[in-house]
Amino acid sequence: MNAALQAHGLGKKYGRRWALTDCDLEVPSGHVVGLVGPNGAGKSTLLNLSVGMLSPTTGSVEVLGQPAGTQQAKVGYVAQDTPTYARLSVADHLRLGAHLNPEWDDSLAQQRIQRLRLDPKQRAGKLSGGQRAQLALTLGLAKRPELLILDEPVAALDPLARREFLQDLMEAVAEQELSVVLSSHLVSDVERSCDYLVVLVDSRVQVNGEIDTLLATHHRLTGPRRTAKELPGDQYVVNESHTDRQSSFLIRTDRPILDPSWSVTQLTLEDLVLAYMGREVQSERPVLEVQR
Amino acid sequence: MIWLTWRQFRVQFLVIASVVLAAAVLYAATGPGLADDYQRFADNFIKNLAFARLNPVLYQVGLALLYAVPPIIGAFWGAPLIARELETGTHRLVWGQSISRWRWLATKVGVGGLGTIVVTGALSLAVTWWSSPIDKAINAGQESNFYLPRMFPVTFSGRGLVPIGYAVFAFALGVAIGLAVRRTLVALAVTLAVVILVQILAPTLIRPHLMAPTDQNTVATADNLRGFMISGPGPDAEIKQIEVGINAVGGWKLTDETVDKSGKVATLPKWVIDCEPNGPNERATSPKAAACFQRMADEGYSQHVRYFTADKFWALQWREFGLFLLLAFGLLGFTFWRIRRDLS
Numbered sequence: 120m121n122a123a124l125q126a127h128g129l130g131k132k133y134g135r136r137w138a139l140t141d142c143d144l145e146v147p148s149g150h151v152v153g154l155v156g157p158n159g160a161g162k163s164t165l166l167n168l169s170v171g172m173l174s175p176t177t178g179s180v181e182v183l184g185q186p187a188g189t190q191q192a193k194v195g196y197v198a199q200d201t202p203t204y205a206r207l208s209v210a211d212h213l214r215l216g217a218h219l220n221p222e223w224d225d226s227l228a229q230q231r232i233q234r235l236r237l238d239p240k241q242r243a244g245k246l247s248g249g250q251r252a253q254l255a256l257t258l259g260l261a262k263r264p265e266l267l268i269l270d271e272p273v274a275a276l277d278p279l280a281r282r283e284f285l286q287d288l289m290e291a292v293a294e295q296e297l298s299v300v301l302s303s304h305l306v307s308d309v310e311r312s313c314d315y316l317v318v319l320v321d322s323r324v325q326v327n328g329e330i331d332t333l334l335a336t337h338h339r340l341t342g343p344r345r346t347a348k349e350l351p352g353d354q355y356v357v358n359e360s361h362t363d364r365q366s367s368f369l370i371r372t373d374r375p376i377l378d379p380s381w382s383v384t385q386l387t388l389e390d391l392v393l394a395y396m397g398r399e400v401q402s403e404r405p406v407l408e409v410q411r
Numbered sequence: 412m413i414w415l416t417w418r419q420f421r422v423q424f425l426v427i428a429s430v431v432l433a434a435a436v437l438y439a440a441t442g443p444g445l446a447d448d449y450q451r452f453a454d455n456f457i458k459n460l461a462f463a464r465l466n467p468v469l470y471q472v473g474l475a476l477l478y479a480v481p482p483i484i485g486a487f488w489g490a491p492l493i494a495r496e497l498e499t500g501t502h503r504l505v506w507g508q509s510i511s512r513w514r515w516l517a518t519k520v521g522v523g524g525l526g527t528i529v530v531t532g533a534l535s536l537a538v539t540w541w542s543s544p545i546d547k548a549i550n551a552g553q554e555s556n557f558y559l560p561r562m563f564p565v566t567f568s569g570r571g572l573v574p575i576g577y578a579v580f581a582f583a584l585g586v587a588i589g590l591a592v593r594r595t596l597v598a599l600a601v602t603l604a605v606v607i608l609v610q611i612l613a614p615t616l617i618r619p620h621l622m623a624p625t626d627q628n629t630v631a632t633a634d635n636l637r638g639f640m641i642s643g644p645g646p647d648a649e650i651k652q653i654e655v656g657i658n659a660v661g662g663w664k665l666t667d668e669t670v671d672k673s674g675k676v677a678t679l680p681k682w683v684i685d686c687e688p689n690g691p692n693e694r695a696t697s698p699k700a701a702a703c704f705q706r707m708a709d710e711g712y713s714q715h716v717r718y719f720t721a722d723k724f725w726a727l728q729w730r731e732f733g734l735f736l737l738l739a740f741g742l743l744g745f746t747f748w749r750i751r752r753d754l755s
Binding site: 192196198199200215218220222255 | 414418499501503505509752
């Protein structure tokens with residue numbers, strides 16, 4: 120099976136500013152991928168490059184095994200801020216989708232609109248932010264893509280609408296067997312909906328893997344003060360902090376932790392992401408692929 | 412895609428199209444009467460026109476509409492076509508569907524361009540047809556100080572193919588500017604300004620160069636004299652410029668200069684003031700004036716005149732139409748090139 124998304128040395132320059140530099144990434148298909156990172160990390164740029172909305176300055180990006188932008192019918196895209204035509208009605212939007220997509224699934228679209236209680240005659244400009252996002256998602260889903268890319272779909276929504284949107288997305292994914300890549304700067308969004316995580320900081324992929332595996336292989340160790348060099352070689356230190364008498368390490372390892380002097384705590388996804396985001400970005404690339 | 416384009420475009424289209432349709436119906440209804448009058452009054456047609464008060468109004472409204480339509484189409488159809496999508500971000504919605512940017516653009520431009528041609532074409536046809544008895548009468552030499560020959564710059568831009576050329580150009584310009592500046596309001600204003608500027612400047616800067624005008628040297632005489640430009644009143648007045656009539660009714664004179672015997676543009680000598688008849692409306696030639704004209708001829712002064720004759724009308728129309736069509740295609744070329752590049 121092809122990778123859903125594959126980037127090699129991908130870079131994008133706007134004028135003189137690099138929005139994304141030298142990005143390597145491989146995301147297997149069949150996952151709901153959460154792309155997280157601070158604002159300005161290059162998430163949007165990466166996704167826009169993946170759908171062919173932008174063309175790369177350096178490197179290449181492949182989607183479902185083909186260069187980005189060449190298989191429009193197979194890749195759904197819900198753009199940032201979920202734009203819709205303000206003066207067109209909900210029904211007009213569905214008609215638009217039906218006219219412009221060969222694989223359009225009209226019954227799916229109609230069912231969704233009904234279930235979401237959207238009035239087909241309502242103009243999109245009069246919808247709430249959450250409803251607009253739902254409409255944009257409906258367009259993306261009824262297209263019957265193999266891969267659905269969502270660029271910060273819930274960034275502008277209130278907490279309740281966020282929850283509803285993501286829940287709805289998860290249900291649709293379960294029914295349609297498609298891969299999803301969605302970006303967010305909130306870990307809670309990802310935690311709720313994704314099974315695969317990519318952390319992007321300063322256009323570098325910091326960590327990349329299935330969330331269950333990541334949580335199982337990352338631990339926080341607390342114990343008497345010592346330096347990182349004293350840890351076994353198979354324990355990769357993500358970050359460390361020390362007080363006078365105590366040391367605390369966030370490590371990644373796939374072996375059991377044998378040293379009894381450590382107290383080991385499980386991490387939440389948020390701890391994990393923040394640990395990677397808070398790190399100084401190293402000049403040489405850390406090897407961080409999670410083994411499976 | 413045609414459905415979507417129409418759905419987005421229909422309000423703007425119907426507003427302008429209904430105004431044009433109303434005008435076309437009005438001209439179609441009053442035109443036959445005018446044509447009858449032309450037959451009936453023959454040589455007195457123009458003199459009799461003023462009695463039907465509506466006719467001068469319709470004549471001028473027709474011209475005004477044909478001047479107004481190209482900038483309006485450029486600003487309200489062309490400029491928002493892409494600019495509004497970019498401004499509201501909806502281009503990212505529509506490009507996320509299974510349609511290439513070129514097909515999307517081609518459909519939008521095709522529908523808008525076709526609308527432009529049909530609407531402007533219908534209006535120009537109605538106005539040109541309605542005005543044709545008047546234009547014919549003027550070209551046949553009937554005198555009027557209200558109706559101008561259709562070859563004259565002001566009338567020329569409101570007849571035949573030229574307004575269609577302007578409108579297509581204006582539409583393409585609006586689309587291109589909208590894509591370049593990405594702001595609907597800015598694009599609209601810039602397009603409006605540029606198209607109006609083109610309408611003002613094209614007759615003097617472009618039109619004379621589209622064809623070789625008739626080039627002629629005539630000796631000024633009391634008979635062909637049209638007017639003098641005199642430096643001022645009083646005994647010291649000098650004649651600055653002489654204008655002569657051309658032997659082409661309904662033609663458009665581009666230049667009229669006095670040249671000396673070597674063919675260079677001349678400054679008129681002082682004694683030329685003698686050629687002036689006694690007062691502006693005095694037609695009878697005094698012996699002094701006759702002698703003066705004779706002296707000018709003897710010393711080799713003549714009038715160098717360049718003009719387009721009335722029968723060049725359609726040839727000139729086609730050339731100007733073709734030129735603006737080419738410009739429009741150039742702008743479209745830019746638009747298609749630009750749309751393929753990054754926009755979001």
